[in-house]
Amino acid sequence: MQKKVCMVGGFAVGKTSLVARFVKSIFSEKYLTTVGVKIDKKVVRVNDKEITLILWDLAGEDEFLQVRMSYLRGCAGYLLVADGTRLPTLEKAADLRSRIERELGRLPFVLAVNKLDLDKQWEVDDAAIRDFGAATWVKTSAKTGEGVEEAFAMLVRQTC
Amino acid sequence: MDDASSKEALQALRLLLLTVESTSAESEQLRELLLGQYELDELSALRKLLFGEQLRQIAELQRRLDDAKIRSREVSRILPEAIILRAARDKHLVKALSPVFEEAFLSLLRREPRKFAESIAPVIGPAVRRSIQLALAQLLQSLNQTLDYALSIKGWSWRWEAFRTGKPFAEVVISHTLLYRVEQVFLIHRKTGLLLQHVVAGSIQFQDPDLVSGMLTAIKDFVQDSFGETERGLETLQLGDLAVWIEQGPHAILAVVIRGIAPQSYRAVLQDSLEGIHVEYGYLLDEFDGDAAAFESCRPQLERCLQMQLKTSPASTNKAVPALLAVLGFILVSIVVFVVWSIYGRYRFEDLVRRVDAVPGIVVLSAERREGKYFISGLRDRLADEPQVADASVVVSWEAFQSYEPEIVRRRLLSMLQLPRTVIMEFRDGMPRFTGWARRQWLVRAQEVVTAIGVDKADFSGVVDLDSVRERLEARELYFSSGTQLVDGQRIDAIVSDLKLLDEAKKAFGIRVEILGYADRRTGTKRVNLWLSTARAQRIRDMLVAEGIDPALLEARADKDFLEQRKVKLRVFLLQE
Numbered sequence: 001m002q003k004k005v006c007m008v009g010g011f012a013v014g015k016t017s018l019v020a021r022f023v024k025s026i027f028s029e030k031y032l033t034t035v036g037v038k039i040d041k042k043v044v045r046v047n048d049k050e051i052t053l054i055l056w057d058l059a060g061e062d063e064f065l066q067v068r069m070s071y072l073r074g075c076a077g078y079l080l081v082a083d084g085t086r087l088p089t090l091e092k093a094a095d096l097r098s099r100i101e102r103e104l105g106r107l108p109f110v111l112a113v114n115k116l117d118l119d120k121q122w123e124v125d126d127a128a129i130r131d132f133g134a135a136t137w138v139k140t141s142a143k144t145g146e147g148v149e150e151a152f153a154m155l156v157r158q159t160c
Numbered sequence: 161m162d163d164a165s166s167k168e169a170l171q172a173l174r175l176l177l178l179t180v181e182s183t184s185a186e187s188e189q190l191r192e193l194l195l196g197q198y199e200l201d202e203l204s205a206l207r208k209l210l211f212g213e214q215l216r217q218i219a220e221l222q223r224r225l226d227d228a229k230i231r232s233r234e235v236s237r238i239l240p241e242a243i244i245l246r247a248a249r250d251k252h253l254v255k256a257l258s259p260v261f262e263e264a265f266l267s268l269l270r271r272e273p274r275k276f277a278e279s280i281a282p283v284i285g286p287a288v289r290r291s292i293q294l295a296l297a298q299l300l301q302s303l304n305q306t307l308d309y310a311l312s313i314k315g316w317s318w319r320w321e322a323f324r325t326g327k328p329f330a331e332v333v334i335s336h337t338l339l340y341r342v343e344q345v346f347l348i349h350r351k352t353g354l355l356l357q358h359v360v361a362g363s364i365q366f367q368d369p370d371l372v373s374g375m376l377t378a379i380k381d382f383v384q385d386s387f388g389e390t391e392r393g394l395e396t397l398q399l400g401d402l403a404v405w406i407e408q409g410p411h412a413i414l415a416v417v418i419r420g421i422a423p424q425s426y427r428a429v430l431q432d433s434l435e436g437i438h439v440e441y442g443y444l445l446d447e448f449d450g451d452a453a454a455f456e457s458c459r460p461q462l463e464r465c466l467q468m469q470l471k472t473s474p475a476s477t478n479k480a481v482p483a484l485l486a487v488l489g490f491i492l493v494s495i496v497v498f499v500v501w502s503i504y505g506r507y508r509f510e511d512l513v514r515r516v517d518a519v520p521g522i523v524v525l526s527a528e529r530r531e532g533k534y535f536i537s538g539l540r541d542r543l544a545d546e547p548q549v550a551d552a553s554v555v556v557s558w559e560a561f562q563s564y565e566p567e568i569v570r571r572r573l574l575s576m577l578q579l580p581r582t583v584i585m586e587f588r589d590g591m592p593r594f595t596g597w598a599r600r601q602w603l604v605r606a607q608e609v610v611t612a613i614g615v616d617k618a619d620f621s622g623v624v625d626l627d628s629v630r631e632r633l634e635a636r637e638l639y640f641s642s643g644t645q646l647v648d649g650q651r652i653d654a655i656v657s658d659l660k661l662l663d664e665a666k667k668a669f670g671i672r673v674e675i676l677g678y679a680d681r682r683t684g685t686k687r688v689n690l691w692l693s694t695a696r697a698q699r700i701r702d703m704l705v706a707e708g709i710d711p712a713l714l715e716a717r718a719d720k721d722f723l724e725q726r727k728v729k730l731r732v733f734l735l736q737e
Contacts (some may be wrong), residue, residue, distance in 0.1 A: 002370070002450040033381050039374035052373050054354060054639045074352030078449065128685040152531075 002052045003159055004073050005152075008100070009081030010092035011060035014114040017142030019057045022152055046156050053156065067096060069103045076108035076159040079151060083141065084113045087123040092149065094132060108158035111137035111146050112151045117144050179220045240342040251432070255439040258279040273684065277283065312483065331485035335401075340420030341468040346373050347365040347455065348413040349448050354375030358414065376415050380406060397531070402640055409434045411445035426467065434735075435462050442598040509534050512554065516547040522558075538561075543571040566590055568617060576609050582668045583623060595622030597665040599734070626669060629658050630732040633673070652700070654709040662732070663710050670735030675701050678727050692726075693718030700728045 007015040016038070023042040023144065036059040043052050061067045070156055074077065080097055083089040091116065100107065111134035113124055136154050140147035168231055182678045207226040208215070224230045230677025246253045269276050275382035281682070318336060324330040336340070343364050347357040353376075358369035366372075383394045405422070407414040409417040418426075437458055438445065444454050448682045472730055509529070513536060517524040517599035527536045533553050540558035563569075566587045573592060579585060583596035592615060610618040636655055639647040660670050677697030719729075 002452060004351075004352045004354055004450075035375075035378055037183075037378045037382075039371050039378065041368060041370050052370065054370055056353075063336065068385055070385050071378060073381075074349070074354075076352075080600070096603065 001049065002054060003055065003076040003156065004054050004074055004154060005159070006075045006078040007057045007081060008067060008078050008096050009060055010083070010086075010089040010096075011016060011062035013081045013083040013086075013089050014140075015043075015059060015060060015081045016057055016141045018079070018112065018114060018140060018148055018151070019055055021142050021145050021148045023055065036068055041056065042152070044152065044156055046153070046160055049109075051156060051160070052085075053152070055155070060084075061092060061096065064150060067099075069099065072100060072104055072107075077110075077155050078111050080109050080134070081112045081114055082124065084089055084115050084124045085118050085121045085142075087128070090124050090128060100149065108138075108155065109116065109134065110151055112139045112147070113142045114142060116141035116146055118150045162406050162423075165170065191635060212397050216265065216628075250438060251435070255436055259440075267471045336472050339469040339471050340418055340422040340426075342416050342418050342422070342466050344369070344417040345462045345465045346413075346415040346417075347458065347462060348373045348415060349445065350377075350408065350411055351446070354448075354450060354451070355360065355453070356452045356460055357462055359459055359466060359469070361466045364575075366647050373415070376404065376406070377413070380413070395476060405430065407431055407434050409438050411442070411448075412437060412461075414465070415485055422467075429465060429467065433465055436461055455505075469494050508551075509554070512536075512551070516549070516556075519545055519547050520565045521545070521563040523561070523563075541565075541568050542574070564614065566592075568611070571617075572613055573609065576613065577606050580668075582665060591617045591619060593619040595620060597624045597626055597661075597668065598627050601625035624661050624665065626662070626665065626671075626734055629661050630734065633732050634659050637725075637729065638700060638728045640728070642694055642726070644695050646699075652703055654703060656709065659704060659709045659713065663713055666710070666713050671713065671731040671734075672735065673714050674731040674733070675704075675714060675716040676731060677716065678719055678723050678725055678729070678731045680724055680726050690718050690720070698725070 009018060010013050019040055023040045038057045040055045040057065041052060043050060043053060044119075045051070056071055058067050058071055059065060078100070080093050090113070097109065100109075111127060111129065111132060115122075116139045124143040136158065138147045138151045138154060140151050142148065169538070178332060191477050212217060224234075243253065248267060311314075318332045319329060319402065321327075322332040341361060343361050344357045344366055346355060346369060348354070349356050355373040355376050358373070360366055380394045391407050394406055396406070401419055403418045403422070405416050405427065412434065414430050414437075416430065440456065441458060506529075507609070509527070510624070512534075513524055513527040516536060517538075521541035523540075524536060524537060524538040525539070527534070529535075529716060533555060534551070535555050535557075536549075537557045538559070539561040541561060541563035544563065547556065569592065570585065573579075573585060577585075579604060580596070580598055583594055583598050585592055585594050592610070598606075603620060603623060607618070607620065633655060638650050638652065638655075641647045659673065662673065665671060675697040677693035677695070677700075681689055681690040681697070684692065694717065701711075701714045701716035702716060
């Protein structure tokens with residue numbers, strides 16, 4: 001069983017680092033700046049079922065670059081990533097979510113608030129995360145690996 | 161609308177409803193309501209009058225539709241033509257009927273195997289023969305190509321290229337001879353970009369097909385988004401001699417990786433395969449949820465896309481003959497070289513054996529070749545020369561023995577006799593012969609040695625025994641009657657003869673001969689006797705010199721012990737040897 005899963009979020013929120021924590025890549029990161037996406041694969045087991053996740057790591061969105069919605073077509077769910085040390089990235093995540101739902105309908109997603117290792121510099125508090133309205137959210141650190149596996153596991157469970 | 165017009169319209173509606181065979185409950189109620197004021201018989205009569213023929217036709221149509229037999233007969237009339245028309249239009253009919261025929265065929269095969277075998281027997285024989293012929297032709301072609309690549313200059317240049325670039329030889333050959341080869345086929349779900357099936361030609365190296373299919377989808381989407389082409393989408397990617405051809409269907413994408421230049425006609429193959437997959441797996445593709453297991457069965461269709469074509473080489477068949485001849489020639493030359501080398505090796509060995517056997521003191525008992533090596537064994541006297549065997553493949557082994565060959569006997573005698581410089585040894589008629597001068601002691605020992613080493617005969621007669629000569633000379637005395645007058649009949653021939661023997665050996669042995677003169681002391685004075693003794697010795701010396709004896713050999717003097725006899729004696733001194 002295969003699932004297409006997308007990594008979506010603002011620029012430099014740590015999406016690629018989260019994927020790098022999760023899998024060993026064979027493609028260069030230069031694809032992110034050229035094609036706008038890099039694809040990786042990870043096999044996980046959920047409820048004794050082997051699931052192959054095809055991870056589409058989409059280039060982060062900023063004022064110069066927009067996420068290509070066509071890349072999200074057919075995905076089973078997405079990991080919406082924000083940077084805990086930058087509140088605007090949570091707003092960007094909200095914007096992305098609404099655009100995705102507008103163009104592709106409601107899809108399972110998990111909100112991952114990244115950079116937990118820099119918790120002293122955090123601007124995003126729990127209230128803000130709760131206000132986001134995500135059914136599932138998790139704090140992660142690509143640097144230490146905390147919450148990374150959990151984030152993907154939660155997403156897989158939602159898509160099954 | 162006025163009242164009269166309304167009545168006319170209502171009347172027309174009533175008549176229409178009378179003619180309609182309605183079945184719905186609402187229509188029936190409405191009809192009954194409208195017709196309430198008319199008698200049924202009248203209406204029926206009126207209806208028959210107005211629509212009798214149409215009602216009959218409708219009833220007939222109804223009967224034909226309801227009767228399955230009639231419908232079947234009618235379909236059977238148009239079915240062949242319909243099949244022909246659809247088959248001419250596209251291949252959907254074939255694809256739709258394939259599973260049915262396949263199932264039917266397998267069912268027949270299982271049920272009536274004997275009938276099936278009998279049916280195909282007339283064609284199976286020729287088919288098998290044809291297949292064998294084709295296989296042999298392919299084998300011959302393959303052999304010819306292999307020989308061509310292995311033996312031609314071109315083949316060697318490719319080998320050099322492979323060595324230089326570090327590529328496998330097969331890859332270099334393919335790069336030079338391949339027109340195109342489809343190396344990989346990806347069947348990708350169009351919406352998700354997930355891989356449905358992947359087939360590979362041979363043993364080529366490839367990246368994770370799941371990721372490649374994802375990236376291909378992303379690139380396709382990227383190009384479509386960027387350039388707005390939504391009708392056909394990305395069809396080809398080119399990278400050096402590699403190309404990716406993409407064929408898109410409603411639900412799936414077929415992407416093939418091609419090395420070389422494929423003909424455009426190959427795209428029809430892709431389209432055909434993709435169409436077939438859509439026909440067969442349309443529902444699964446539409447409802448795809450990530451489980452690609454159901455698409456395992458479409459592998460044969462994808463494998464048909466793994467096509468390859470080599471560059472046609474018109475000269476290849478002609479080259480095969482020279483290549484084959486070259487191989488045969490090479491084999492023949494190899495055989496000739498092997499045979500010649502074997503004969504030459506045998507000749508060299510036999511020559512070596514002959515030469516070794518000819519060495520004095522060596523007897524070859526056996527010479528043979530075993531396990532690629534030559535062995536010589538025999539007997540060898542310790543005084544024999546070491547045979548010169550430089551070839552490492554020749555192993556020699558000797559047993560010690562004593563040889564009686566003349567040369568070895570000569571060497572043995574030379575080593576044991578300590579031959580004086582004045583003695584020469586030579587072999588004549590197998591017998592050692594000695595000549596020269598020697599002392600008696602050496603002669604005696606030499607004869608003992610000769611006997612001891614087993615030599616039957618040896619000739620020492622040519623050796624002058626100096627001690628015997630001395631004894632003979634010292635035994636002779638020459639008498640004088642008076643003064644220096646010799647007694648009549650006294651001759652010096654024997655003395656001359658012996659002195660001549662000494663004369664030749666005088667340098668080697670430092671020989672000196674004293675001639676001692678004597679006088680009768682009973683008469684004359686001592687002075688006179690001394691003079692007379694000296695004169696007598698001198699007289700003999702003069703006579704000997706006159707006979708040719710070297711004067712340096714002879715010394716004449718008076719013996720002061722005068723005795724009672726008028727005579728001369730000789731005394732011989734051997735200073736050396």
